[in-house]
Amino acid sequence: MRGISLPRTISIRHEAEAMSNNHRNRLIRPETLTALGIVAVATAFLVPTASLKPISALLPAAMLVGLIILSVALLIDDQRKATAGEEPKPMTSAPKRVLGAFGLILGYALAVDFIGFYVSTAIAVPLVAYAFGYRNPLGLAIATAIVLGAIFMIFDFGMSQDFPAGRLWEN
Amino acid sequence: MYSDLLHALPNVVAFANFAALVIGVLAGIVVGAMPGLSATMAISVLVPFTFGLDPLVALGLMAGIYNGAMYGGAIPAVLLRIPGTPAAVATTFDGYPMAQKGEGGFALQVAVVSSSIGGIASAFALMLLAPPLSKVTLLFGPSEVFWVAVFGLCSIIFLLGGNPVKGLISACFGVFVSVVGSDPIFGTDRYTFGQLELLDGIHIVILLVGLYALPPVIDLLETPLKTDTSNSDKLGTEPIWRTLPRMLRFWKTWLRSAAIGIWIGILPGAGGSMAAFMSYNEARRTSKTPNTWGNGEPEGIAASETANNADTASALIPALTLGIPGTAVAAVMLGGLLVHGLQPGPMLFRDNPDIVFGFMWQFLFGAILLVFLGGSLATNSFAKLLKLPRPLLGSVIIVLMLIGVYSIHGPMFDVYLMLGFGAVGYLMDKLKFPLPPVVLGLILGSFAEENLRLALRIGRGDWSVLFANTTSQILVLMTVAVIVGPIIKRRYFNKSANGPDEKA
Numbered sequence: 238m239r240g241i242s243l244p245r246t247i248s249i250r251h252e253a254e255a256m257s258n259n260h261r262n263r264l265i266r267p268e269t270l271t272a273l274g275i276v277a278v279a280t281a282f283l284v285p286t287a288s289l290k291p292i293s294a295l296l297p298a299a300m301l302v303g304l305i306i307l308s309v310a311l312l313i314d315d316q317r318k319a320t321a322g323e324e325p326k327p328m329t330s331a332p333k334r335v336l337g338a339f340g341l342i343l344g345y346a347l348a349v350d351f352i353g354f355y356v357s358t359a360i361a362v363p364l365v366a367y368a369f370g371y372r373n374p375l376g377l378a379i380a381t382a383i384v385l386g387a388i389f390m391i392f393d394f395g396m397s398q399d400f401p402a403g404r405l406w407e408n
Numbered sequence: 409m410y411s412d413l414l415h416a417l418p419n420v421v422a423f424a425n426f427a428a429l430v431i432g433v434l435a436g437i438v439v440g441a442m443p444g445l446s447a448t449m450a451i452s453v454l455v456p457f458t459f460g461l462d463p464l465v466a467l468g469l470m471a472g473i474y475n476g477a478m479y480g481g482a483i484p485a486v487l488l489r490i491p492g493t494p495a496a497v498a499t500t501f502d503g504y505p506m507a508q509k510g511e512g513g514f515a516l517q518v519a520v521v522s523s524s525i526g527g528i529a530s531a532f533a534l535m536l537l538a539p540p541l542s543k544v545t546l547l548f549g550p551s552e553v554f555w556v557a558v559f560g561l562c563s564i565i566f567l568l569g570g571n572p573v574k575g576l577i578s579a580c581f582g583v584f585v586s587v588v589g590s591d592p593i594f595g596t597d598r599y600t601f602g603q604l605e606l607l608d609g610i611h612i613v614i615l616l617v618g619l620y621a622l623p624p625v626i627d628l629l630e631t632p633l634k635t636d637t638s639n640s641d642k643l644g645t646e647p648i649w650r651t652l653p654r655m656l657r658f659w660k661t662w663l664r665s666a667a668i669g670i671w672i673g674i675l676p677g678a679g680g681s682m683a684a685f686m687s688y689n690e691a692r693r694t695s696k697t698p699n700t701w702g703n704g705e706p707e708g709i710a711a712s713e714t715a716n717n718a719d720t721a722s723a724l725i726p727a728l729t730l731g732i733p734g735t736a737v738a739a740v741m742l743g744g745l746l747v748h749g750l751q752p753g754p755m756l757f758r759d760n761p762d763i764v765f766g767f768m769w770q771f772l773f774g775a776i777l778l779v780f781l782g783g784s785l786a787t788n789s790f791a792k793l794l795k796l797p798r799p800l801l802g803s804v805i806i807v808l809m810l811i812g813v814y815s816i817h818g819p820m821f822d823v824y825l826m827l828g829f830g831a832v833g834y835l836m837d838k839l840k841f842p843l844p845p846v847v848l849g850l851i852l853g854s855f856a857e858e859n860l861r862l863a864l865r866i867g868r869g870d871w872s873v874l875f876a877n878t879t880s881q882i883l884v885l886m887t888v889a890v891i892v893g894p895i896i897k898r899r900y901f902n903k904s905a906n907g908p909d910e911k912a
Contacts, residue, residue: 267838268839271839282584282599285598285599289591289596289598290591290594290596292593292861292864293591293593293594293596293598296587296856296860297584297587297598297599300580300581300583300587301580303580304580304581304584307576307577307580310573311574314573328835329630330630330631331630331631334630335626335630335834338625338626338629338630339626339831342622342625342806342827342830343827345806345810346810346820346823346824346827349820361803361806362807364803365799365802365803365806366797366799366800366803367799368799369629369798369799369802369803370797370798370799371798371799371800373797376797376800377800380800384804388811392811392815396460398811398815399818400811
């Protein structure tokens with residue numbers, strides 16, 4: 238009796254794990270996550286419409302309600318696909334490179350804000366190119382010099398455009 | 409009606425305006441020749457730099473880039489079988505086999521002549537059709553303008569193909585972005601969260617650069633594309649006038665493809681890719697030697713390149729007269745017009761005839777310039793651009809994006825906002841949410857709201873004022889047709905497709 242029940246317990250546990258994984262997988266599908274994200278953000282944005290005059294709130298409220306309804310429709314559609322066993326398409330073939338690219342761009346923007354435009358650009362141009370596969374030191378140096386020189390001549394000198402000097406040096 | 413067109417001509421040939429056009433065409437060919445960069449992206453990055461320029465100089469740059477990029481896309485399509493722009497996919501079918509046979513130079517010459525012919529035809533269509541249409545739209549009141557905006561949004565959502573739910577989500581997002589800032593009538597703040605930078609609303613350039621420039625840059629960095637540029641080293645350098653007689657047999661294809669391109673350009677939601685594919689299929693269908701197609705038939709290049717350039721200026725017919733862009737590039741160009749205080753729509757023709765008609769001439773001259781600037785020797789030089797390292801290109805574009813957005817108002821807040829839109833744009837792009845409805849939503853959202861509220865004020869709060877006259881009713885019917893038409897078509901096609909299976 239015991240000998241028979243053991244494999245069954247294992248099998249039930251496996252099924253339970255598979256169901257749990259399946260359930261988790263269903264929720265981490267990109268479209269499902271996007272739909273849930275839109276619903277959450279749109280609902281949060283609906284709150285301030287209550288303090289607006291009805292005619293001022295009309296269009297934003299209509300759009301936000303529209304976004305919620307459409308996202309629910311998107312969610313249902315994606316979950317139907319999950320039920321039918323359709324695998325979601327991967328959003329990127331190289332997630333680390335994408336995150337790295339976003340990180341470097343955000344880092345560059347923050348650096349411009351805090352340490353100034355020219356210093357940040359002189360670091361960012363070769364750094365981004367190097368990090369993503371262009372490793373020729375001479376090419377990097379020439380490209381950085383051309384970019385910085387051209388920006389200075391065209392924007393700073395020619396168009397009197399002021400660039401951020403950096404918050405760190407402001408005081 | 410057409411006298412304004414002639415009056416605008418002297419301005420266009422002024423040195424600065426013409427020089428801008430030449431620079432635009434050259435820059436467009438360069439951008440188009442780089443796989444991963446598109447005319448939409450180039451114009452998005454360019455728009456903020458045109459703030460201080462004279463409107464005709466700025467528009468000349470944009471018209472030149474648009475024309476140049478549509479041809480430039482053919483260079484990697486022929487030499488690498490990688491379309492430089494999405495509209496050049498059909499060019500790869502016969503262009504690459506020709507390059508492999510050592511006829512890459514001739515293939516590119518067919519492409520440049522055909523692109524030029526398509527562009528010229530499209531510019532003439534814009535010149536002939538836009539002025540009378542603008543006369544009609546001048547009669548529109550607030551309720552009609554409101555329905556035009558609704559029609560524009562619906563047409564781009566439902567005619568774009570793909571998932572209409574995603575199209576609607578994109579449009580709702582765009583319209584929502586348009587309401588951020590002060591209320592146009594009462595002046596109350598909406599979603600500014602105490603940020604002074606948001607009081608005037610979100611500038612269209614911030615959205616354009618974020619949505620259209622950042623995702624391609626991420627793609628450039630994401631995919632380390634290694635290309636075999638051996639074909640670009642063995643291009644023929646025969647002068648174009650010597651090869652021209654060999655192309656004259658394509659005249660029927662040029663005419664047919666130009667007509668297809670113009671028609672597709674006018675239709676909101678369609679674009680250069682669709683025009684090129686339709687034209688290629690039609691030319692192959694009518695060819696006496698369809699078996700040679702796909703193995704290096706120059707007529708195939710003529711068909712696709714004529715059509716994808718013929719949809720450039722024609723896409724601006726609904727954009728300039730009604731404020732409804734036919735393609736994504738036209739949507740970005742509307743943003744460019746707004747930057748210079750030119751509100752697309754009927755009033756544009758009445759208030760700024762020199763600029764709007766000058767813009768039309770610039771499209772014509774841009775198309776003609778293609779032959780001179782993209783000819784044989786120049787094409788050899790452009791082909792060398794394919795060797796530029798993508799990571800370096802990506803890092804330079806990032807710097808240009810930052811400068812462009814920062815130069816609008818000054819604060820870094822705009823840059824962070826642009827990065828936020830960029831992240832949203834990247835996700836939308838990967839999840840196949842269409843981007844043009846977002847831009848159109850931002851442009852038409854505030855426009856629709858203002859006119860809706862104006863109409864309701866005129867009607868003293870009575871909503872039936874929106875349906876009170878025949879023009880409004882026609883526009884409502886057109887909107888319904890645009891929504892229902894694709895649904896019926898899809899059902900009909902599904903039934904036809906399922907028919908044989910059901911019988912079986």
